[in-house]
Amino acid sequence: MYYSPSYITCHESLNIHLSALLIYTSQSHSSLPITRYVTSPLLPSLDDFSSSLKEIWESAILTNNGSFHKKLEKELATYLKVPYLSLFTNGTLPLITALQAMRITGEVITTPFSFVATTHALWWNGIKPVFVDIEPTTCNLDPDKIEAAITPRTTAIMPVHVYGKPCNTKRIQEIADKYGLKVIYDAAHAFGVEVNGESILKAGNMSTLSFHATKVFNTLEGGALIMHDEQTKKRIDYLKNFGFANETEVVAPGINSKMDEVRAAFGLLNLKIVDQAISKRRQTAIQYREILATVPGVTFFEDMPKVRHNYSYFPIFINENIYGMTRDELYIKMKEHNIWGRRYFYPLISTFSTYRGLESAKPENLPIATEMANKVICLPMHHALKENDIERILKLIMNNG
DSSP, X not given: OOOOGGGOOHHHHHHHHHHHHHHHHHHHHHHGGGTOSSOOOOOOOHHXXXXXXXXXXXXXXXXXXXXXXXXXXXXXXHHHTOSEEEEESSSSHHHHHHHHHTTOOSEEEEOSSSXXXXXXXXXXXXXXXXXXXXXXXXXXXXXXXXXXXXXXXXXXXXXXXXXXXXXXXHHHHHHHHHHTOEEEXXXXXXXXXXXXXXXXXXXXXXXXXXXXXXXXXXXXXOEEEEESSHXXXXXXXXXXXXXXXXXXXXXXXXXXXXXXXXXXXXXXXXXXXXXXXXXXXXXXXXHHHHHHTTSTTEEEOOOOTTEEXXXXXXXXXXXXXXXXXXXXXXXHHHHHTTOOOBOTTOXXXXXXXXXXXXXXXXXXXXXXXXXXXXXXXXXXOSTTOOHHHHHHHHHXXXXXX
């Protein structure tokens, strides 16, 4: 059926989108046992979501800081143990907005081992990224390499908690304080991660989250920015709403990055079941480690002491000389058996055309990041994996002859 945009009513538009969502959800459920993908979205009860949609429909408030939006901000702040939180429509806009809010300019030290949104946020703000190598034990930004990259133009450090493993926030903050730099953490992978019972999101000046469908916790698409004080939250809320302070006053050149009521409602329902999902992910990680520890040439990360992990990813690293097969050969073999791992993060951001001309992007400056990127495969890791799925994945890796 063809729908002319000029004649679609609000009711018809919602029905069209809901139909598409139901089709996607149905297809996702039918493919879950096959474990074709590295992740699978956490989905609340469809009946519960339908009830929330009915409530939204009856209120006729779809966006602009409605009741579901307010409730999700409050409940997430409590769950994540953070003082202030602002919701966004995706996980990239909080990065862009944080840089705007803190008036970051010049150069920012960051990692090449991440998703491209980390560095793109700098580029969109006219900021030059300066890449620094990573630690082999975590794949996080190496604090020992930061000081050598600081110049008179450096204004901030933007580390990433890669795979949800906490950065060395103490060392990074010491360096930032020494040189008067701001610290913005890309915590897209780090939902609910804690160190010694304290949220990792409280580190630095600000932290950002992604609630994309691929993440441990999702709102279909979405994100959040974590800040330390009410005044900063007020400024962020202005910036994500065109800069409006009230009905007639615009105080900054903001953009539109507000989360709508439908996604907020979806998030509220997922928040009720996310701990159960994380628990299932943990059990999968335990099973992976138990078997993979016996496979020569395959290494992986253990849990860090005193850290509450969220098990967002399970990366393995292939030493082809010992394992007897290259990373890419194993990757292709897995795909041939309908197991779709991902090579996060290959290739490095520093190799993309936008950034490869930078001095800091040269491979000789990033030996550890280059090595890890060439060895990594992230195995399927999500709440819906079955025992036979895990066994099939492990048998494929073990059968490397």
